[in-house]
Amino acid sequence: MSRWQPDAGSRLERAALELFIEQGFAETTVPQITERAGLTTRTFFRHFPDKREVLFAFDTQLPGIVERLMAEAAPGLSAMGVIRSALETVATVNLVGQREHLELHRSIVQSDGGLRERELRKHSILAEATRLGFLARGCDELTATLGAHVATTAFNVSIDRWLDAGGERTLEAVLHDVLDGLEGLLR
Amino acid sequence: MSRWQPDAGSRLERAALELFIEQGFAETTVPQITERAGLTTRTFFRHFPDKREVLFAFDTQLPGIVERLMAEAAPGLSAMGVIRSALETVATVNLVGQREHLELHRSIVQSDGGLRERELRKHSILAEATRLGFLARGCDELTATLGAHVATTAFNVSIDRWLDAGGERTLEAVLHDVLDGLEGLLR
Numbered sequence: 001m002s003r004w005q006p007d008a009g010s011r012l013e014r015a016a017l018e019l020f021i022e023q024g025f026a027e028t029t030v031p032q033i034t035e036r037a038g039l040t041t042r043t044f045f046r047h048f049p050d051k052r053e054v055l056f057a058f059d060t061q062l063p064g065i066v067e068r069l070m071a072e073a074a075p076g077l078s079a080m081g082v083i084r085s086a087l088e089t090v091a092t093v094n095l096v097g098q099r100e101h102l103e104l105h106r107s108i109v110q111s112d113g114g115l116r117e118r119e120l121r122k123h124s125i126l127a128e129a130t131r132l133g134f135l136a137r138g139c140d141e142l143t144a145t146l147g148a149h150v151a152t153t154a155f156n157v158s159i160d161r162w163l164d165a166g167g168e169r170t171l172e173a174v175l176h177d178v179l180d181g182l183e184g185l186l187r
Numbered sequence: 188m189s190r191w192q193p194d195a196g197s198r199l200e201r202a203a204l205e206l207f208i209e210q211g212f213a214e215t216t217v218p219q220i221t222e223r224a225g226l227t228t229r230t231f232f233r234h235f236p237d238k239r240e241v242l243f244a245f246d247t248q249l250p251g252i253v254e255r256l257m258a259e260a261a262p263g264l265s266a267m268g269v270i271r272s273a274l275e276t277v278a279t280v281n282l283v284g285q286r287e288h289l290e291l292h293r294s295i296v297q298s299d300g301g302l303r304e305r306e307l308r309k310h311s312i313l314a315e316a317t318r319l320g321f322l323a324r325g326c327d328e329l330t331a332t333l334g335a336h337v338a339t340t341a342f343n344v345s346i347d348r349w350l351d352a353g354g355e356r357t358l359e360a361v362l363h364d365v366l367d368g369l370e371g372l373l374r
Contacts, residue, residue, distance in 0.1 A: 078372070078373070079372045080372050080373050117304050117305075117307070117308055118304075120304070120307040120308060120310075120311060121304055121307060123307075124307060142344075142348075142364065142365070142368045143368060143371070143372065145344055146340065146344060146365070146368050146369050146372060147372060149336070149340035149344070150337070150340070150369070150372060153333065153336035153337070153340070157329075157332055157333060157336070161329075177329065178329070178333070181329045181330060181333050182333055182337075183373055184330075185265075185266050185267055185330060185333055185334055185337060186267060186337075186369060186370050186372065186373050187373065
């Protein structure tokens with residue numbers, strides 16, 4: 001990429017989010033996005049296959065992040081211990097300062113049936129990466145599968161409740177409630 | 188409906204499943220389905236909006252079934268007790284004799300990306316119905332949400348493992364493994 005466009009992907013993403021919020025996802029076109037970002041449609045299509053995927057560009061990084069988080073959890077932890085450790089890192093490191101962005105993202109996704117279906121696919125990408133992480137730690141197939149679904153549930157429910165709380169609680173505090181709730185359920 | 192078509196919906200569904208298996212989902216047309224079933228396309232569109240929805244026609248009944256199952260579980264059960272009770276009924280009553288049908292259904296859904304996304308939506312319909320069932324039993328919002336995801340996970344993972352076992356195990360036996368595995372995640 002030219003040094004005049006050091007951050008074209010982010011500029012396009014920001015422009016797209018603004019337009020989706022201002023005038024609706026269905027009503028926004030790729031040329032409108034590139035005009036707002038001051039870039040060409042050719043640059044757009046070097047970064048994203050279509051306007052929907054602007055909202056899910058980060059998905060490709062998810063499996064690698066999950067793999068690292070799970071490998072970094074202390075050895076010998078139970079499956080639930082691994083979930084707790086990995087999600088605490090997400091809450092206190094990865095997602096710090098991301099609340100407003102995630103809130104914007106969620107409101108756009110919820111506005112459109114097709115985006116909601118695509119979001120469900122993201123959850124299954126997350127669950128599959130987590131399953132592989134558990135297998136890499138030596139868990140049996142059943143524990144890996146169930147642990148993956150429990151982790152994905154804890155993550156998604158925590159994010160939702162955090163965003164619903166509108167900045168009044170930290171993600172870490174909400175996450176602890178959710179994990180305690182899960183443990184209370186299974187006890 | 189005329190008395191000459193006492194079971195048009197099922198006949199159309201059976202014909203559609205046969206054709207999807209024989210020649211593929213994408214390659215099958217509505218006229219082919221109606222010809223196989225000996226019915227008209229007009230009858231088809233009285234039952235289903237399109238060929239995809241033939242595979243998900245049962246979805247509309249899911250919320251009512253979940254509501255009944257959860258209301259029938261003994262009073263005073265823990266959330267996990269309700270999940271156990273409701274899924275045991277599913278395994279020993281509702282799904283008896285359905286293994287081959289579910290196997291066929293799964294192989295068609297897995298053959299097509301659009302059907303896989305639609306299947307994920309079915310899972311979220313199931314989770315939402317379960318959440319409402321927990322709320323109706325007086326659970327708090329967090330327990331209801333987490334219980335719904337745990338129940339849906341237990342159900343989906345059990346069905347998958349049951350089908351993978353190719354008729355060698357009962358759904359009830361598989362379900363017990365899965366529920367024990369969920370409880371064991373904490374241990």
